Amino acid sequence: MKKVHLSIDDDLYKMIQGYSVGSVPEFIMFAIKDKIKDMKARVHTDKGNFRFIDLFAGIGGMRLGFEAAGGTCVFTSEWDKFAQKTYLSNFGDMPEGDITKIDAKEIPDHEVLLAGFPCQPFSIAGVSKKNSLGRVHGFLDETQGTLFFDVARIIEEKRPKAFLLENVKNLRTHDKGRTFKIIRETLEKLGYNLHVAVLDGKYYVPQHRERIFIVGFDRRFYGGWESFEFPQPTEPPKPIKSILMSEVEDKYTLTPKLWEYLQQYAAKHKANGNGFGFGLVDLNGISRTLSARYYKDGSEILIPQGAGKNPRRLTPRECARLQGYPDTFKIVVSDLQAYKQFGNSVVVPLIEAIAKEMVNTMERYEREGLLLSQKSV
Structure with a gap:
C-alpha cells in the first residue's frame, strides 16, 4: 500500500469529521474510490451491462441482487449513519444523505431505479403503533409517508427505462386501498406500465416474508409491449x-x-x-x-x-x-x-431473481419488441 500525504484546510477537515463514520484518512480513501468508480460507471460499454441507482438503500440488499444480474450502481442514497457505515464497508461507496435535499438533475443517468421506500407508515405494526400514540400514518406521515413522492420526482426527471419499488404487503390495503391507488396513478401518469405482485421470500430463504413489488417499464420506450413475468420459484423452502x-x-x-x-x-x-x-x-x-x-x-x-x-x-x-x-x-x-x-432489509436472492427477469424483459424487447411494434404499424 502506497502512502500519500495530503494537506487540506481546517474547514474541510471539520466537515469530513462531522460526516465521516470512520477516520478522516479512511473517508478520503473511500471518497476517491467512489469518484473513480462513478467515472467508470458513466462510460458506456458494449457488454450489455446497465446502470442503476439505489434509493433508500439500507445496507445494499437490492444492490447485491442487481449487481448479480449484471448491473452497475452509479448512485446511492441512505440517510441512516449506521446503515451508511455498513454500506461503505461492503461497497466502498458512501451513500448520499437526505433524499428530500437531493437535486434530481445531479443524479447520474441510469437505466433502472431501485427504491425500497420507508414502509413503517404503511405496515400493520407501524399503523397500529401510531394509532395507539395518536399519530398519523400513510401519506399523512410527513416524515416518511411522503418520501414516495421524492421517488416519483426522480423518476420524472431521469426517466429510467424501468424501476423496482419494494414495500410491505399492507401497502396494497392501507387506508382501504386509497394509498396504493395514489401510488399507482402517480406512476402511470408519469408514463409507466406497471406490474405488481406480493411475493414470499420463503422460496429463497427459510423465512416467511411477504412483500409487495412494483415493477414499471417506460411506455415511451417500450410502448407497453414488454412481456414481464415475476419469478416463479419451483424449489421447496430450505429448513x-x-x-x-x-x-x-x-x-x-x-x-x-x-x-x-x-x-x-x-x-x-x-x-x-x-x-x-x-x-x-x-x-x-x-x-x-x-x-x-x-x-x-x-x-x-x-x-x-x-x-x-x-x-x-x-x-x-x-x-x-x-x-x-x-x-x-x-x-x-x-x-x-x-x-x-x-x-429492515430485503431477501437478496428474491431481488436477484426479479432483477434477472427485468433484465431478460429489457433485452428481449430490444431484440424482438421493436420488430413486433414496427410490424403492427
Missing part, C-alpha cells in the same frame, strides 16, 4: 437449520427472567384468545418474518437448544443468512444496529 451456526456465544441464550416473561406473556394472550407470543422455530421448518425490532427480545424467532438450555435468539450473522446475504458480507456495527439493519 432454518441450514443457516444456523455450529457454535454460538452464550450471550444469545435468553436469560431465565426473559424466558419466563415471554412464556407468561404468551400464556396470558392465549387465555384471551389472542395469538400473540414468542415464535419457537421448528428447525426443519421456516421462521416468522424477521423485523427491525428483533433486537428487543428476539421473541419472534427463537431457536430451541435442548439439553435443558433456554432458547436463544439468532446471531447477526444468522440474520444475514436468513435474508440471503453471503458470509462475505461485513457486519461492522453493534448487534443492536445489525438486527435493525437485517430486519
Whole structure:
C-alpha cells in the first residue's frame, strides 16, 4: 500500500469529521474510490451491462441482487449513519444523505431505479403503533409517508427505462386501498406500465416474508409491449437449520427472567384468545418474518437448544443468512444496529431473481419488441 500525504484546510477537515463514520484518512480513501468508480460507471460499454441507482438503500440488499444480474450502481442514497457505515464497508461507496435535499438533475443517468421506500407508515405494526400514540400514518406521515413522492420526482426527471419499488404487503390495503391507488396513478401518469405482485421470500430463504413489488417499464420506450413475468420459484423452502451456526456465544441464550416473561406473556394472550407470543422455530421448518425490532427480545424467532438450555435468539450473522446475504458480507456495527439493519432489509436472492427477469424483459424487447411494434404499424 502506497502512502500519500495530503494537506487540506481546517474547514474541510471539520466537515469530513462531522460526516465521516470512520477516520478522516479512511473517508478520503473511500471518497476517491467512489469518484473513480462513478467515472467508470458513466462510460458506456458494449457488454450489455446497465446502470442503476439505489434509493433508500439500507445496507445494499437490492444492490447485491442487481449487481448479480449484471448491473452497475452509479448512485446511492441512505440517510441512516449506521446503515451508511455498513454500506461503505461492503461497497466502498458512501451513500448520499437526505433524499428530500437531493437535486434530481445531479443524479447520474441510469437505466433502472431501485427504491425500497420507508414502509413503517404503511405496515400493520407501524399503523397500529401510531394509532395507539395518536399519530398519523400513510401519506399523512410527513416524515416518511411522503418520501414516495421524492421517488416519483426522480423518476420524472431521469426517466429510467424501468424501476423496482419494494414495500410491505399492507401497502396494497392501507387506508382501504386509497394509498396504493395514489401510488399507482402517480406512476402511470408519469408514463409507466406497471406490474405488481406480493411475493414470499420463503422460496429463497427459510423465512416467511411477504412483500409487495412494483415493477414499471417506460411506455415511451417500450410502448407497453414488454412481456414481464415475476419469478416463479419451483424449489421447496430450505429448513432454518441450514443457516444456523455450529457454535454460538452464550450471550444469545435468553436469560431465565426473559424466558419466563415471554412464556407468561404468551400464556396470558392465549387465555384471551389472542395469538400473540414468542415464535419457537421448528428447525426443519421456516421462521416468522424477521423485523427491525428483533433486537428487543428476539421473541419472534427463537431457536430451541435442548439439553435443558433456554432458547436463544439468532446471531447477526444468522440474520444475514436468513435474508440471503453471503458470509462475505461485513457486519461492522453493534448487534443492536445489525438486527435493525437485517430486519429492515430485503431477501437478496428474491431481488436477484426479479432483477434477472427485468433484465431478460429489457433485452428481449430490444431484440424482438421493436420488430413486433414496427410490424403492427
